[in-house]
Amino acid sequence: MTTSAGSPDAPRPLLNRRLAEFGTTIFAEMSALAVRTGSINLGQGFPDEDGPEEIREAAVRALRDGRGNQYPPGSGVPELRTAVVEHQQRRYGLAFDPDTEVLVTAGATEAIAASLLALLEPGDEVIALEPYYDSYAACIAMAGGRRVPVQLRPKDGTYHLDLDELRDAITPRTRLILLNTPHNPTGTVLTREELAEIARLAVERNLLVITDEVYEHLVYDVEHIPLATFPGMRERTVTISSSGKTFAFTGWKVGWVTASPELVAAVRSAKQFLTYVSAGPFQYAVAEALALPDAYFDGLRAELHAKRDLLSTGLAEAGFEVYRPSGTYFVTTDIRPLGGTADGFAFCRELPERCGVVAIPNAVFYDDRAAGAPFVRFAFCKRTEVLQEAVARLKGLATA
Numbered sequence: 001m002t003t004s005a006g007s008p009d010a011p012r013p014l015l016n017r018r019l020a021e022f023g024t025t026i027f028a029e030m031s032a033l034a035v036r037t038g039s040i041n042l043g044q045g046f047p048d049e050d051g052p053e054e055i056r057e058a059a060v061r062a063l064r065d066g067r068g069n070q071y072p073p074g075s076g077v078p079e080l081r082t083a084v085v086e087h088q089q090r091r092y093g094l095a096f097d098p099d100t101e102v103l104v105t106a107g108a109t110e111a112i113a114a115s116l117l118a119l120l121e122p123g124d125e126v127i128a129l130e131p132y133y134d135s136y137a138a139c140i141a142m143a144g145g146r147r148v149p150v151q152l153r154p155k156d157g158t159y160h161l162d163l164d165e166l167r168d169a170i171t172p173r174t175r176l177i178l179l180n181t182p183h184n185p186t187g188t189v190l191t192r193e194e195l196a197e198i199a200r201l202a203v204e205r206n207l208l209v210i211t212d213e214v215y216e217h218l219v220y221d222v223e224h225i226p227l228a229t230f231p232g233m234r235e236r237t238v239t240i241s242s243s244g245k246t247f248a249f250t251g252w253k254v255g256w257v258t259a260s261p262e263l264v265a266a267v268r269s270a271k272q273f274l275t276y277v278s279a280g281p282f283q284y285a286v287a288e289a290l291a292l293p294d295a296y297f298d299g300l301r302a303e304l305h306a307k308r309d310l311l312s313t314g315l316a317e318a319g320f321e322v323y324r325p326s327g328t329y330f331v332t333t334d335i336r337p338l339g340g341t342a343d344g345f346a347f348c349r350e351l352p353e354r355c356g357v358v359a360i361p362n363a364v365f366y367d368d369r370a371a372g373a374p375f376v377r378f379a380f381c382k383r384t385e386v387l388q389e390a391v392a393r394l395k396g397l398a399t400a
């Protein structure tokens with residue numbers, strides 16, 4: 001629909017031009033397709049079982065006790081800010097002040113949006129690893145920035161960052177690097193050496209870094225190292241995480257930012273006019289979740305590790321080329337060895353009909369659509385029997 005208000009000759013699109021290139025997010029489209037066709041949904045990344053019962057009960061208790069039912073403080077409830085600080089200290093040896101260096105947000109999504117809106121001027125360039133999580137492109141656009149993708153390239157069963165390409169992408173207009181490790185959708189976890197070089201470049205070129213570490217606890221056989229731990233990075237890094245992935249409550253939308261007081265103040269300036277605050281009672285529950293013993297985090301990791309292996313092996317047996325992830329709960333595959341279409345979009349649109357499974361075409365995470373075309377992502381944050389059934393169905397593709 002268009003409206004010609006103000007200009008009789010030139011009908012004007014309703015949607016702001018910054019958002020014109022972004023249709024409905026692929027996650028909504030594919031989850032709707034799964035519901036419509038009754039398919040197994042390995043598309044949108046959400047667990048099919050809720051997180052710990054005691055944490056759900058903590059949320060109920062907070063609601064009943066009247067904690068968080070009215071606007072919580074703009075930075076988040078003190079219990080959660082303290083829990084975030086203790087988590088960063090215990091896990092990574094990073095010290096933050098709960099009053100000035102932590103900001104609670106409506107999921108990582110709002111943290112990303114508020115950080116970009118706060119830190120970018122129109123025309124600033126933002127380097128983002130491609131394929132990139134879909135909200136990055138939209139939020140860079142809303143902030144008037146220009147995205148500059150640097151591709152992670154598939155080779156020998158995993159995706160790699162070329163540090164020379166990253167270095168070459170930096171220009172005098174580069175304001176910040178938007179990093180994501182563990183990386184959605186490829187499952188790449190940046191190594192200590194890669195992060196050290198990124199840190200060195202950021203310091204040398206005086207860049208800010210926003211680092212999205214929502215999958216920080218979902219790593220298999222490798223270590224997640226926060227960028228903020230590297231020399232010179234503590235003061236120039238906005239670190240983002242979220243309770244959605246770690247505690248399997250994606251609907252609660254409780255995320256957080258840790259950064260220097262100056263960066264937190266800047267991000268809060270934008271955040272206060274987006275939601276101001278959110279999820280009051282859930283903030284108390286997430287504070288308890290962050291304080292769970294190591295056994296919880298180890299158990300989650302072990303469970304997802306087994307599911308990663310189940311789905312990766314199953315997909316390989318079904319004929320896909322599999323990029324076995326080191327982190328996240330997603331497996332990227334190449335559909336070309338199956339011998340049919342090499343277009344991931346077409347493949348994903350047909351998959352429910354062909355075998356009752358839904359997946360995500362990685363091309364949506366690329367500016368360079370051709371580079372992403374043959375790749376398709378499957379989520380493994382589902383019950384074991386669901387994954388087994390999905391694998392059985394996908395194996396039928398070869399014979400169908």
Ligand code: PMP
Pocket residue numbers: 045106107108109110133180184212214241242243244250253254255
């Ligand atoms: N960043 C990445 C890389 C993600 O995969 C997601 C998906 N949940 C988010 C951010 C958004 O997190 P939240 O649900 O906490 O907003």
Ligand code: GLN
Pocket residue numbers: 025027028043044045046184
């Ligand atoms: N992060 C989830 C994924 O990558 C989806 C989140 C969303 O639906 N926006 O699948």
